[in-house]
Amino acid sequence: MHPYEMATMMRQRGKQQSIKLNYGSLYTVVGSLTKGGFIEPQETEREGRRPERTVYRLTGAGHVELVDWLSEMVSTPAKEYPRFEAALSMLPALPPEDALALLADRCTQLELLLVQRQSVRQLVEKQGLPELFWIEDDYATTLLQAEQEWVQRLRKKIAAGDLAGLETWRAFVADAEARLAQ
Secondary structure, eight states, X not given: OOHHHHHHHHHHTTGGGTSOOOGGGHHHHHHHHHHTXXXXXXXXXXXXXXXXXXXEEEOHHHHHHHHHHHHHHHHSOOOOXXXXXXXXXXXXXXXXXXXXXXXXXXXXXXXXXXXXXXXHHHHHHHTTOOGGGGHHHHHHHHHHHHHHHHHHHHHHHHHHTOSTTHHHHHHHHHHHHHHHHO
């Protein structure tokens, strides 16, 4: 494929949901892959008055690199740094009541995302696309469901006063507010 065709196909397949894509840098990436010997020009084509487009193909070295890279990503867990995890690490900076309200907002947003994903999934299944080609969506949906359940449990613990350290949290916030009032 040529880079424009690659970008079009990735958009059509919704790959931006799973991979952080910068379509503007696709030509730079193609240049780097070519320079590294992982892809090579196969042919140049032109349709009507459109500019020439170079079609690329994977080289043997590119195939080996792809399999190695993908094998490592599939087999080896890696620490990722989600924003929500970072926010949770700083949750004591918020008053517990504010945290409860914000977590309720998050649950609502998660529910909306799950409903959207379910609608897309039904459409994809209706179109007969095999599960293999949307398996990452199934994984992401499962993670969202687990997050929603976890946030709901956390909210219940905070609301019921059952979260270990809740009194320390309240004292920390009260102390910070008192220092700011001075």
